[in-house]
Amino acid sequence: MRSTKSIRRIRKSEPEQPADAPSGSVLELWEQGVGRHEYCAAALARLMMAEPDRVSTFADPAVVESALRAALQQELDGAKTSSAAFWLSAIAQFLDLKGRINEAADVYREALDPLKKSRGADHDETHAIAYELDRFLRRLGREKEASSIGFELRVEPLLGRNDEASLLALRGAAYDAFAIGGYAEAEGIYRHLLARNFEPAGTHCHLARVLLASGREAEATAEVNSAWEKRSEDDPYIIARILFLKALLDTLAGQDAQSSLNALKELLMNNPGARHTWLIAPVLDRVQERLTPQSQAFFSQMARALSFDSTD
Numbered sequence: 495m496r497s498t499k500s501i502r503r504i505r506k507s508e509p510e511q512p513a514d515a516p517s518g519s520v521l522e523l524w525e526q527g528v529g530r531h532e533y534c535a536a537a538l539a540r541l542m543m544a545e546p547d548r549v550s551t552f553a554d555p556a557v558v559e560s561a562l563r564a565a566l567q568q569e570l571d572g573a574k575t576s577s578a579a580f581w582l583s584a585i586a587q588f589l590d591l592k593g594r595i596n597e598a599a600d601v602y603r604e605a606l607d608p609l610k611k612s613r614g615a616d617h618d619e620t621h622a623i624a625y626e627l628d629r630f631l632r633r634l635g636r637e638k639e640a641s642s643i644g645f646e647l648r649v650e651p652l653l654g655r656n657d658e659a660s661l662l663a664l665r666g667a668a669y670d671a672f673a674i675g676g677y678a679e680a681e682g683i684y685r686h687l688l689a690r691n692f693e694p695a696g697t698h699c700h701l702a703r704v705l706l707a708s709g710r711e712a713e714a715t716a717e718v719n720s721a722w723e724k725r726s727e728d729d730p731y732i733i734a735r736i737l738f739l740k741a742l743l744d745t746l747a748g749q750d751a752q753s754s755l756n757a758l759k760e761l762l763m764n765n766p767g768a769r770h771t772w773l774i775a776p777v778l779d780r781v782q783e784r785l786t787p788q789s790q791a792f793f794s795q796m797a798r799a800l801s802f803d804s805t806d
Contacts, residue, residue: 534591537562537584555592562588570608578609579619583626590630599634602627606643615650638674645671645679653686661692668700673773677708695724696732702739707776715743731770734761734800738774742793746784762799771801 541561542549551557566581582605589598602623609620624643631640649667652660668683670676684701688694698721705714718739725733737758744751761768774797782790 532587533580533583534587537565537581541565555588559585559588566605570605578605579623582623586626586630595630595634599627599630599636602630610647610650615647621647638676641674642676642679645676649679649683656690661687661690665692665697665700669773672700672704672707672776675776677704680704681708695721695726695729695736698724699732699735699739703774703777706739706742707780709780711743711746714739718743730761730765730768731772731800734758734768735772737761738793738796738800741796742777742781745789745793746781758796769800772797774800 538552538558541558542552548557548561552561562581562585566578566585569578569581582601585601586598589595589601606620606623606627609617609623613620624647628640628643631637631643645667649664652664652667655661664683664687668680668687671679671683681701681704684697684704687697688701698717702714702717702721705711705717718736721732721736722740725736727733737754741751741754741758744754778790778793778797785793
């Protein structure tokens with residue numbers, strides 16, 4: 495098969511197509527811009543080589559699209575993913591060329607799961623498709639959806655592992671998800687970590703933070719209580735966080751929070767290890783309308799008192 499560059503060289507050496515050229519000429523499609531899209535041009539050339547008797551129909555965009563999709567489906571049905579990425583990129587470029595960029599992104603999305611299953615989430619081909627999907631989604635302004643693609647690929651391989659390094663990486667991924675408002679993703683990871691008994695006090699506390707930011711206070715209260723039951727004196731900064739959340743939840747429920755606040759103040763005064771940077775702003779933003787201005791200022795001040803430069 496001739497390469498795309500060869501096709502371009504041949505095309506440049508040919509004279510301009512006459513005005514009375516047959517309407518079925520594939521060159522019409524080339525004039526529409528196919529030749530400027532590498533995968534699409536190469537895919538069309540491959541189709542022409544495989545079925546030369548159909549060349550006269552390839553000026554019809556619907557015929558080209560149908561042929562490209564059929565080629566992709568044949569690869570997926572046969573579990574031969576080595577060429578799936580090629581046909582997928584060609585279809586997406588063709589749809590983009592026709593001004594159907596939303597559909598182009600959907601094509602990538604629909605094909606990504608089969609590729610992950612057959613090749614694995616951490617395979618180069620899977621990552622290449624994910625990269626292209628990310629690019630299309632960001633062009634469409636679907637930034638959060640684009641971010642979730644990379645998140646999925648980063649997390650999925652880790653979920654099947656139980657070594658400490660993988661569990662720590664999952665905790666980091668949950669934090670990243672929480673920081674950009676991906677509460678469902680963060681919640682799923684924290685529950686996964688709890689099922690593996692990974693740092694239970696801290697993880698219950700992290701999950702409570704997600705639930706509070708999601709407006710699920712009753713569930714958050716249960717997680718804070720579990721964190722308290724499993725706390726260790728070796729982790730004073732986690733105890734400080736639990737006390738902060740207990741005080742905040744009591745305040746929101748109209749209950750006396752003084753006991754928790756007194757314990758928190760004493761801990762901060764007597765144990766430097768009680769301070770560790772903690773992203774709590776999304777929680778305070780969520781509940782601010784239910785707090786008095788004085789309470790808002792107080793809890794914001796306490797949150798700053800809990801922190802120093804680190805991330806968790």
